[in-house]
Amino acid sequence: MVPVYELAIQVPNIELVVFFDEVNTSSCLGLIKEMFIDKTLHGVNLPENIFFTAAINPSRKIELTDDDFYRVDYLVHELPQSLQNLVVQYGILESSTMRDYIQKKIAKFEISVQKDGQVISLTQSEQGILTKAILDAQEFCETNLAPNTVSQREIQRCFNLIEYFWSSNWDNTKHIDRTQYALKCIALSIALIYYFRLPTGNDNEESKDKKKSSRKDLAKKLSAATIPNFANIVETELKKFVNDENFVIPKGVAINQAIREHVFAIVVSITTRTPVCIIGAPGQSKTLSFQIVLQNLQGPQLSEKNFCKSLPAIDPFFCLGSKHTSSNDISYAFDRAIKREQQYEENRMATRCVVFLDEASLPNEKRMVLKVLHQYLDECKVAFVAIANSPFDAANANRMTCIYRSLPSKEDQEVLAYGCLGLNKGSQISDDLKNIITGLCEGYRNLLSYNDFQKIFHDRDFIYMLRELGFESSLTSTESHSNKIHITPTNLLTVLEDNFNGITFDQFKKLTKIFFDAIEEICPIFEQPTDDRGSHLYRDITTILSESMQLTSVRRRSYGRYKLVIDESEDESAVRFLFQTKILDPNRTTVFRLSDFPSDVNNELKNVEILSTIKLCMETGNRNSADYETINRMTDVLSLVSVCDNST
Structure with a gap:
């Protein structure tokens, strides 16, 4: 204020007019009150020719639930009582005003075709089609979600x-009727801005919330x-855009709806520098x-697929969110990215x-x-991709395109299962195997709705269970040179122990019953193993840990996962037990002792x-397994002791 x-x-x-933007996000509202009301600064009178004005977002206290896919609240402080009398409410634009605004914007809108310069x-x-489509989408979100869930930023996007x-x-479709081509472009734009932020009808059925608006x-x-057949147009174009002809898809990864929408949104976001955030529960391929986009977009010289050769290469700047993340950490990533982009x-x-903010x-x-x-997203000097488990507040959400990841449909989940098992759903597969796969999907869905124990399992557990099941159940036929899958009840029990553990033994027995009951209902010959083998039916935790630490490099890359051991003792008993049972080799293990003390x-x-x-440790153990995806599998450390085995 001195100048x-x-x-x-x-x-x-x-x-002189002094404007404060988002003033109620400031921690010094007392100082703001002094300037606005008392016309002083630190007790010193200010000149009378200084006029103060400010913009604020409303303060709302909203109770959020796990099912919320958007937020109407802003991260702001409550204004002092003396400042509240100065507030002037500025509502949303009326429909007629919004229509005039959009029409005038569209009348001046020109499309610059990059390839031929037209x-x-x-x-x-x-x-007229574009005006009506934007108006309908805006009004739908304002009416069915909240007035502040959309803004004029969506129109410009x-x-x-x-x-x-x-x-x-x-897809070389310019030879089609121009109106149809325009409809396709408008439909895809509306889908990215408005359609993908909504939950699917299947998501509403699972949550039993029929009032929630859906796609x-x-x-x-x-x-x-x-736009006639809007949903079909979007679905068709997604399949044309994201497929194994255009992108190299890692083995064991199925191109389901989640992968299609995410890859499509990320590629478009990076190419157009449109900020995007993908919101969904853990393990939903975000x-x-x-990673798929990063591995494919290597520029015209290094990209494997011709489709990706026409897209820009990506230079990522990673920022992993945590409770200790500061604004300086985020701005540092942006500043480096902007400098490199220049x-x-x-x-x-x-x-x-592209700045990639994981766990946002x-x-x-x-x-x-x-x-x-706010500043970086408004300027859009570099691309920005965020991954989050819950939605942003309204101020941040308005500044980016939001993709909400709903629960997969039954059909989409089966596509995922076939892909993780290394099978093609359209190939020749026995009816028994089809029924087993359908039962596995149904069992997992039943598990998610089971309320007798904590909600600690997610899609990632199901995916790695399927990968292990496919790897360990595969039998190579020497006659046809093709891989076949033979899933047995014993194999299923083993992979459940490896991927759906961390609960009490009684709870685990209930969990296995959920899966086996779902399979037996449609495949009666697939019976749950009985206790006729005595105590050898279920492996103890020591055996499970020991066997998981001895995986070959091929198995580890296919379905290996990091392990979290929660030591509730005060003398590191669990750690000593791991050494005594030789699950961990003291000569190849480094122990890190972490604490929550502020000084640490x-x-x-x-x-x-x-x-x-x-x-x-990662470099000397197995360099190939220490990539970003591997690190992402690691769970937050819940105890004071974290064990890192060099062999993993």
């Missing part, structure tokens, strides 16, 4: 995306008014999708820098860590030392 104060004294006949203006008919889709033409409701409205542009290199919902909201995103948590030198040692 403003001095300038006001120098030019007393000119009124500039195309929309016809009157196309302008639609224009940017339409220009991208018009220029891309990944089906929006698709029905758009199909009836502006980080995996980014270098690429100066050298005319087709490379996009973990930073402490009370410290308003994510407020630093905030000791940056100590944290760097621990991280460097962990990296060294």
Whole structure:
């Protein structure tokens, strides 16, 4: 304020306007009150020709639930009583005003086709379709979600995306009728901005919430008014965009609906520098999708697929969110990315820098860590992809495209199961095996709705169970040289012990019964093993841990997972037990002792030392398994002792 104060004294006949944006996110509201009300600063009178104004977001206290896919609250402080009298409410635009605004924007909208340098203006008919589609989508979200879930930013994003889709033409469909081509571009833009943020009808059925608006409701409205067969257009284009002809898909990964939507959204986001956030429960292929994009978009020289050769290469800047993440950590990643992007542009290199914020919902909201995103997302100088388990507050959500990951449908879950087992759903498979796979999917769905123990299992557990089951149940036929899967009850019990453990023995027996009952219902010959083998039917924890630590490198890469041992004792009894039973080799094991004491948590030198040692353990143990996806599998440390075995 010193420069403003001095300038006001120098030019007393000119009124100076000082604007504070998002003032109620500040921690010094007392100082703001002093300037606005008392006209002083630290007790010193301010010149009368300084006029203060500010913008705020409303303060709302909302109780969030696990099923919420959007938020209407803002991360702000309550204004002092003296400032509340100055507040002027600014509501949303009326429908007629919004229509006029959109029409005038569209009338000036021109599409610049990158490949041939053409500039195309929309016809009157196309302008009418786009206007109606945006209005319907905006009104749908304002009415069925909340007025502040959409803003004018969504409208501008639609224009940017339409220009991208018009220029891309990944399936060479420009020979079709122009109106149909325009409908496709408009439909995809509306889908990314409005449609994908909604839950599916299947998600509402699982949560038994029939009042919650779904994608089906929006698709029905758009199909009836502006874009016939809206949902079919979007689904068809997704399949054309994301398939094994355009992208190299890792073995054991199924191209289900989640992968398609995530990869599509990430590629478009990076190419157009449109910030995107994918929201969903753990284990729903969010980080995996980014890895697929990262591995495929290597530029015209290094990309394997011709489709990816036409897309820019990616230079990622990773930022892993946690409760200790600060705004400086995030801004550091952005500043580095922006500087690198400028270098690429100066050298005319087709490379996009992208800031990847994983676990974006973990930073402490009370410290308003994510407020630093506002400036970077408004400027859009680099691409931004965020992965979160829960939605952002309204201020951040408005600044990015949000993709909500619903629970998979039965059909989509079976596609996932076949892919993880290494099978093609359309190939020749025995009826018994089909029934077993269907039963596995049904059993997992029943498990998620089972309320007798904590909700600690997610799709990632199911996926790795299927990978292990497929690997260990595969038999190579020497006659046909093709792989066949033979799943036995014993194999299933083993993989359940490896991937759905961490609960009491009685609870685990209930869990196995859920899976076997679901399979036996449609495949009676698949019976749950009985206790006729005595105590050898179920393996004890020591055996499970010991066998998992002795996996071959091939098995470890296929379905190996890190283990978390929670030691509730005060004398590290569990750790000593691991050494005594030779589950861990003392000569190949490094023990890290962590604590929550402030002096330890905030000791940056100590944290760097621990991280460097962990990296060294990974490099000397198995370099190939220590990639980002492997690190992402690790669970948060819940005890004071974390064990890192060099062999893993």
